[in-house]
Amino acid sequence: MMPRSAVPTNSVIARSAATKQSSWIATARFAHLAMTICVMAALAAPAHAADPIKVGQYGAFSGKEASFGTAAHKGVILAFEEANAAGGVLGRPVELVSEDNQSKAGESATIAKKLAYRDKVVAVLGGNPSSNSLEAAPVLQNAKIPMIAISSTNPKVTEMGTYIFRVCFIDPFQGAVLAKFARDSLHASRAGVITSVNNAYSVGISKVFREKFTAAGGVVAIEQKHSEGDKDFRAQLTAIKAAGVDVIFHSSNYTEGALICIQARQLGFTGPLFGGDAWEAPQLIEIGGAAVEGTYYSTHGSPESTAPEVQNFVKKFRARWDGETPDSIAALGYDAALLLFDSLKRAGTTDSVKLRDAIAATTDFPGVTGHITIDKDRNATKSAVILTVKNGKFAYVETVAP
């Protein structure tokens, strides 16, 4: 069965929002009808073997974190369509039940409850920003529904319980990679750090960066803070510039990242700026323009990689989404879905305890973003890549292995 909601691309967001009300009513009616049919079917015969396996996905499909959510969603949809075209999983079709958290705090927990208790999904994919996953994880842990976080890199996410997994690396690793890159490749000795104080991801990655950069002989000359949604960073950047730094590391999202690059250049800072994987979005270049040229960020994979799995995925993704090139978040979404299908096959059932054990036992799973092994803390062990912005496009710089 096709997923219930298609991803709104930028041009149709307004339209899809306008029809939200009516589609809600339609959904409610459909759900009612479906329930009636289910009850009738249950009365008539035992559950049919070809009932779809329902899998939930939550994410930011609109709002300021929309780039992550929509990219991951497109990857997930592609995986579901392929699985169904190949005859489904365990002889049953897979159905994606997805919902938008609109980049709002609190929504992810509500959606997790709906998915767990109303839709009765067997597993949940999702969580891009760590703050979303941290909201949804306790709910799903209580309901004993396995969750595979897509790009939530804060270590706390999988510490929420034994049913919470992820397909990406974690912040300590990413912070260490960036510190190493700043010291060895950018030859930086004094760094300025900008952290978003109410973003779990940003606080975590800044902390590790500071430790590793100092341990590698560098000096974090100054640390500045901002809040989510801030747009004026001139004050922080003026203070950073006055502290005399070689590089500026910003550990939060792409919107703030792009504005920081613009304002840093306006204030006359000429050194490199870099960020973590939260910088990965086409909007970084769209908003930042010339100011983001020559900036760097670390991420999970690059579509420019020549590995056959990657090239094959890029080809399929472009064919499905009008020639759009997938970013690494889309690839992680795809990997999360494939890892789940693989675990379902190995478990041989949708029973939540057996499915959990199967996901936990994943070893050397050949994903698009690298070979994934789930460790004892339910995190994925894999490598990171560094990308840069060159002539208005993202370009590959180097791969850093764990």
Add this chain to the structure above:
Amino acid sequence: MSEFLQQLLNGLSLGAIYALIALGYTMVYGVLRFINFAHSDVFMVGAFIGYYIGQHVPQDTVGGGLIVLLAGMLGCALLGMLIERFAYRPLRGAATLNVLITAIGVSLLLEYSGQVFFGATPRTFPSVFPSTNFAFGDLVISSNQVVVIVVATLLMVALEFIVHRTKIGTAMRAVSLNPKAAQLVGVNNDVVISFTFGLGSALAGAGGILYAMNYPSIDPLMGVMPGLKAFVAAVLGGIGNIPGAALGGLLLGTVETFVNGSQWSTYKDAIAFAILIIILLFRPAGLLGKVSIEKV
């Protein structure tokens, strides 16, 4: 020293935008004695008008920038007058609280209609004015900051002229002083109030475009925080007092910037608002406000 001057400049350019929005709050309060909470969303609409018009004018030219600015101001003036005509005029004479609740309703209506029409995803504002940096030693001024300060100053001077040197301005002050007496001497209150909303909203529209030029990522909820800050600025300067609103805006922007650049940046809003409370403790009517005695 150069860091201090740079921060002062950053603060003034942020404060100039707060001041433009604050003027709208204060003018409406001066005439109608209520806070138009929808004002911050008119500011957002201004930015979106700029976004759409900005794609059809030549980029990076002064002429194109002025067209965008004028279009945003006209569009917002019209919107402000429509809001007044359909939401507030039917409630003229009702308790202030009713009008206040209506204002909050209009504010939410604009924000969420914005999400329907524009989408919740942030848009990138086109660069309408040419942008370069001027360096004076360590001090760097971007042309956008210059545009903000110049445009804001010109608009405030123009406003001062309209209010004190024109017939309609005299009528506005008359309505503000005593609406019934104004009517008795032949002032058409409806026209004056409509004009006040139009003027205030045009300033908000200009503020929206200047803000979007400096921070080129716009979304339907972008007005909320600047609107709140501008409201505080209006109260700080003495609500109902036009130079007070300008002073309040500049002061708030500067304080916020200095706190932001220090190690206490996490507390920037807390410190800015604490200063508001302290000033109001010593000057309850705001910096330039006059204490008025309510006659019962």
